[in-house]
Amino acid sequence: MDKKVIRKFAIEARRKLIEGVANQAYKLGITESKIDSFKAYEGKVMINGEVYDATLYKQLLRRVATEGYKETIEKIAYTWFNRFIALRYMEANNFLPSKTSIFSSSSNSMEPDALSQVLELIDILALNRELVNELLDKNNYQDLYRHIFIQQCRQLELYIPNMFKKIESDFVLLLPKGLLNKDSIIRDLVEYIPVEDWSNTEILGWLYQFYISEEKDNVFKNLKKGKKIEPENIPAATQLFTPKWIVQYLVDNSLGRIGNETVNDTEFTSYSPYYIKEAKQSYIVDNIVEKLKEQNLPPTKIKIIDPCMGSGHILTYSFEVLVKIYKRLGYTSREIPPLILENNLFGLEIDDRAAQIASFSLIMKAREYSRYIFEEKVAINVVAFQNSTNISVNAINIIGETDTKVDNVLNCLITLFKNAKTLGSIIKVPTLDVEILEERLTELEKNGSEDIFLWETLEYDMPIIKSLIKQYSLLSQEYEVVVTNPPYMGSKGMNGQLLQYVRVNYPDSKMDLFSIFMEVMTNLSKKNYYIGAINQHSWMFLSSFEKLRKKLLANQIIENMLHLGTRTFEEIGGEVVQNTAYILRNVTINNYKGTYVRLVDVKNAEAKKERFLTGNNRYIAEQNEMQKIPGNPIAYWVSETTKKIFDENKSLNSVALPKQGLATGDNNQFLRFWFEVADTKMATNCKCMLPKWFPISKGGSFRKWYGNNSYVVNWEENGFEIKNFFSGTKKLKSRPQNLDFYFKKGITWSTISSSKISFRYHNNAIFETKGSVIFPQEDYYCVFGYLNSKLTNHFLTATSPTLDYHEGPLGKIPYKDIKSKLVETLVKENIKLAKKDWDSFEISWEFQKHPLIANKTIKQAFQEWENESIENFNHVESNEEELNKIFIHLYNLQNELTPEVPEEEITIRKANQLREVKSLLSYLIGLIFGRYSLDQPGIFYAGGNWDTSKYSSFQPDEDNIIPFTEENYFEDDIILRVEYLLTLIYSEETLEENLDYIANTLELKKNETSRERIRRYFLKEFYQDHLKIYQKRPIYWMITSGKKGAFKGLIYLHRYHCDTLAQIRTDYILPLIKTMDNLMSLEKALIDNLEIDQKSKITAQKNWEQLALRQDEVKDFSKVIDHMANKRIQLELDDGVILNHAKFQNIDIDKGVGNIFERINR
Known part of the structure; x- marks a missing residue:
């Protein structure tokens, strides 16, 4: 069974049926916005020149009025879908009483057997002989086939009423036209799904699930937007x-x-x-x-009951097991199926669609075991819940008028099942005497045949009331x-x-x-x-x-x-x-x-x-x-030993308090990556007197001892904005909790993890709900060592073997008191080494300088850094294993745990040549922009007053624009600036060696020079690496002229000002257009030169064409940037990268939409 094919068919069938049913409704004067007026004559109505049964038409209008237009269209569409697949299942298994294929052809003709053998079916399907002959004479095969199809459904109503009930009803009015068309659902049904796939009722369940799959996708999309189901x-x-x-x-x-x-x-x-x-x-x-x-x-x-049976998969298999039981006890094949359906199997479901398929599947399962089942006319105990809200007051009055007890039972059922479609089987039912209500309904049905007014009153309501009784019966x-x-x-x-x-x-x-x-x-x-x-x-x-x-x-x-x-x-x-x-x-x-x-x-x-x-x-x-x-x-x-440890020891929360932190109510509004905002407003900057942004622990990836310090939170004026963050209904959206623990020393961890739990040093920071903190009352380092040992994960697999490591399960793990200088020493060493590792890269706010900056070659600097990182890695690994030994012995878990730590769980990094070289290039960009300085470690400029006089060894780029072009068109070309810095940091003598080392690490193409490779990295690869490192919150923004990349460049977010765009256009874009003019003139001269060979002319022509295309892109970009430059847009760093970056995206221009900066999400 190819489920992809089945899915495609079901989704397409739903679309076609909804469209077809809606088209039929339109022909009847029924749309979502209005219903055309009509006149009835002698039980008929005429609409748009067509005559219809007045009773059916009124039924349809009542349905639309009570259930809604969209709901009616959807309901009729899925009802016909279910009937189509039911008929296909029956014909594929030769279960149709007529023994004639309704959809397919035994001779592989496009014409179904039922159509080619229509004269033989006149008596079998009770076809209208005059109508058949008339339609044959007119070659009107569409209407003839429609007549055959409807009559086949009417025949099956006698045997399978749950699926084919009320074929006389208003549903027939909206049966789509064109059933014989090449693109009809019937053609698709036969051609898409192989006949062998219909051998088991399981296919019906898959068809149902895929039929509703688009609805399901939409529901979950809306759920993500906060909409309830x-x-x-x-x-x-x-x-x-x-x-x-x-x-x-x-x-x-x-x-x-x-x-x-x-x-x-x-x-x-x-x-x-x-x-x-x-x-x-x-x-x-x-x-x-x-x-x-x-x-x-x-x-x-x-x-046996399935209280939310869906399409009946569990019940149909239960049928098979029951057959085995009955057979072992000597029952015959003919008597078993009706006994099972009447006595054993019960199902409840809120979805009519699924319930139809479930009841049909059970009948088909019974048919597999007995060819007489259709003659038995068995009542199936499968119920689709119905709401009681549409029962008319007239019906209630008529039913309950003669007996108060009957009236009470009816009203109790109506109250009970008011929201049955929502609540389904979870409805709790009281004890009710429904038999007296059933007796009253039987009495009314007898009288109703003589009382036309009574019958019309109850015709719509009686089936609903019977459903209420049935669903009550199954629940009780x-x-x-x-x-x-x-x-x-x-x-x-x-x-x-x-x-x-x-x-x-x-x-x-x-x-x-x-x-x-x-x-x-x-x-x-x-x-x-x-x-x-x-x-x-x-x-x-x-x-x-x-x-x-x-x-x-x-x-x-x-x-x-x-x-x-x-x-x-x-x-x-x-x-x-x-x-x-x-x-x-x-x-x-x-x-x-x-x-x-x-x-x-x-x-x-x-x-x-x-x-x-x-x-x-x-x-x-x-x-x-x-x-x-x-x-x-x-x-x-969990082993007996572990259970005993839990049973005999106190819980961790008796010595250390796990606390959940701040819920802002809107992290997009109140949280930032620390590098997004100006450091002049950050509490991490000792020069900032009244900070707005404070460090906050927010979990993060698996990392032990120290790190994941990536976020800051707006806690200005002691969190005034967050503490007063109310919804439109004046409800506090934030949850500032455990305030007394803010900025205290603790141990933080990620409460949601896709792997094992890990713990990190926390101090002088707030903490968030996803980065909870535990506060040891004493023995801080011993508790820390225990938490990062193997034992914590071992015990948490018992208390919380899910992805959710929140405060409760952690606090419940067992704890034995330990005071050990050795543990304290090992933990302090690990924190120190993990901090050094974290601070070695620019993602840390305590980053000082790049580890490859040394008075040697880059190669030598890397080798020294590699040796140091391996030594640190091994040191941490040894310390962690020693800690494991100590705690495994303390808890007597030698038979269950070993002290060895897998390398991937040692979370300080070994040196990686490619990563380090790329990060060095990023650091050089930072030097060029003035984010860093060769004169002073750490971040030198990240907002505030710009003052070039503070830089002495190297002057950063004057205009905050670094051009990236395929050729060296500008004085501050990226390669020239990199060369200058490499000479300044290392030496002129080692420049070529260092360039070669960088290029070889990045991997050269054949015949590519080192400078070409580095230029290609900046043009094609640098920005994606930057986005990855800065988690799609770039501090360097890539200017791009378009898909061809005729002009690219970088600006530094924190140095942007309202005239930056004008400078880009004046100093780079317009000169580049002029340069391209000159280059194109040179190529044109070669093309027109009669003395050069044809091959050179062809090359010159290609060059000219490429230049022309690239120049067109730059000219278009010039218009975009001119348009935006005139707006003199200001940025507010507090708003974060996403909001600021969006100001330069999707700009309306003559030729469509343009962008200034390369998108963050590509």
Whole structure:
């Protein structure tokens, strides 16, 4: 099955159907903005010259009025989509009662068999013989085929009413025209998807998921913009097709377990490779389990429900397992399918589309086992939730007028299911006597046939009321098996109705729909029976789910679990969504041992299945033992030794306080990279008396001991702006918390990490929510050493094996007091070496000078730096391993941990020749602009008053413009400035050697000189490296004339002034145009010279053409820059790079849109 093809078809089919249905509505005078007036005569209406049934037309108008135009168009489109794919499935499997293909041709003709054999189908499909003959005479095959198609649907209404119900209804009016067209959905259906793909009902689920995929994408785009998920979008946002092997695991280990007892044979489930046998229990537990077994349970008493069934994938597989149970007990093939549909399988769903497919899939599954199923006319217990809001007051009055009890029940149902499409199966239902309401409806149906007024009143409302009764009935029962893949939706995405309901009714699980469904499934589950689900594994560990976890551990047993981790679903990549699948038994048994299969390290959906089948990675864990770890995480893999350490020692938070920091409410407004703003306003600058920008710890990448000091926060006047940052509704958007800990000495870490946790020195800074800080009350360096040892990650895998390392789990790890001078010394050395490493590069605000600046050649300087960095690296590595030895011994974990540290986890850097040479060139650019000075270490100028008199050894560029051109057109050409600096820093004698060393490191092309290679680096590569180092917040901005790069250059952001653009044009652009004129004249002279050879003329012609194109680009750029120069734009460094840079982008000019500076995001 090629899912890419299926996806393409489903998406295209949705677009075509919505367009086709809307076109039909337009022909009927119905648009989103208005409905044309009409007149009815003798049960007919005429619109645009066409005659339609008046009853159907009025039904359609009522639907549009009550449900909305867009909703009606969408609903009718997906209904026909479902019918198209249902018919295709039936014809591909030869399940159509007519035994004639409706869409395809047995002779590979473009004409479907149903059309070529239409005369044979007249009686079979109850076709209108006169109409058939008339249309044949007129060669009107489109309308003839439409008649055949509708009649085929009407025939199937008798057998599969859930999918083909009400073919007489208003839906027929909007069936798109042109079903035989080459680009019709029917043609696509036959041609896109091979017939063999229709052999299993699974294809129906994939078609549904892909049909709604564009809706899903739009929902999540809006969610990122802060928009809540509205009721109509919940299905698209939450539907996810469950992998088949996971379905088999869930059903085989729940229903299959009951099958073992029902047929009184523990080997019944040997059919399944996904069945996990019960772990060996103690004698006492074994006796309890044996007493709970209910042998000889009649199969008709086994009820299975999927409370959010989607397209019915789990139910259809459950059908297969039930067939095995019935067969083992001697039932016949003909009697099994209707018994299963009537007695065993139940499903609830908020999406009508999915429910239609689910019910159809079950009928088709039954048809696989019995060719008589269509004759049985079985009622299927599959329900799509319906809101009660559209029931008319007249209907309520008529139904309840004779009996107060009936009236109360009806009104209670109406209140209960007011938001059923939003809440679905999470609705908690009281005990109601719905039977009296059913009796009343039966009475009215009998009378209604004689009372036309009554019948018209109830015709629309009666089906809705019956749906309310059915959905109540399913929610009020208990089931032997409750199994599902629940929706995933965090509280941030929930709309107001949903959020309010879950806060009141599910306080312990309100964080996400998947966790709410854990409680829902328990409520639906019969005592002593089984619950199976796949959901996100966060409930197993996070503190926000602790109450839910404790409730589960106290009242249910975990029979077994597949801990799946990331990439369980092919459609979901990345590290965020991590899954677990599990089987619970709704009973309490102390000291029960569950089986856990650990697949979190397998990063491929198919590979997880293969690893499971090997039988490896299995853990047996006693449920009660998990309570020894604070927070009761489901840490099944943790050893007895580790559990004992947790149980017998105090928590880290008893000696060190983990604190969450400042939530600004809008980091884009209040946070900057430190290099974006003027250092004259930074608290890191000792000369600044009233700073605005203060250092803030904000997490960052994996780095130990020191570093990641990249951000500053606007804390001017003690954070006045942040403390008074209110929304339009006067609600405080920021959360300034733990203020007493700001600027105190602590240890910081990244609360979100894609790898292991790491800790860094923190002092004289604020801290943010993603860069929390722990404050040791004493023994600072011993706590620091412990945190960066292997033990912290070891213990955190138990308390927080997710990507979220927030304060709670960290504070709960065990801690043993230690006072050690050796630990203190080792930690201080590591901090010192890590700081030296961090400060060796210009990304640090304490950067002094480049490590390759020395009175030697660059090569010699690099060799010395390389030796020093290796020595420092080895020193830190040795220190870390010694710390590991100390703490491993202290906690007696020699059998579980070794002291060795992988090289990639030593986070000070070894020298890298290419990186260091590139950073040297960046440093030279900084010298040319005056950011750095050869006379004084550190940043020399980053805002404030510009004064060239302070520079003595080397005068920075006067106009703050460094031109990059392919030839040396200007006196301050980049290569000339680099040559001058290399001579000044090293010596004139070593200039060529140093140029060669730089060029060879950058890698030369064949026949390329060193100067050409360095020029090419600045023209083509430097800016991308600069963007990477400065995290897309460049301090040097690349001027570019356009795609050809006829003129490029750099300016230094902190030296920009309102006349900079005018200088660029006057001093560089206009002279360059003139130079190009001269060069073109020279080339023209060669072209016109009669004495030179033809080859030289051709070369000259090419040169002239290239120059002409480049000059045109420069001339166009001159207009752009002139236009902007006249605006004399000022920059405000406090606004940050993104806002300032945007002022020079997408400039409207005669020929379209222009830019001054190269884009930050390309």
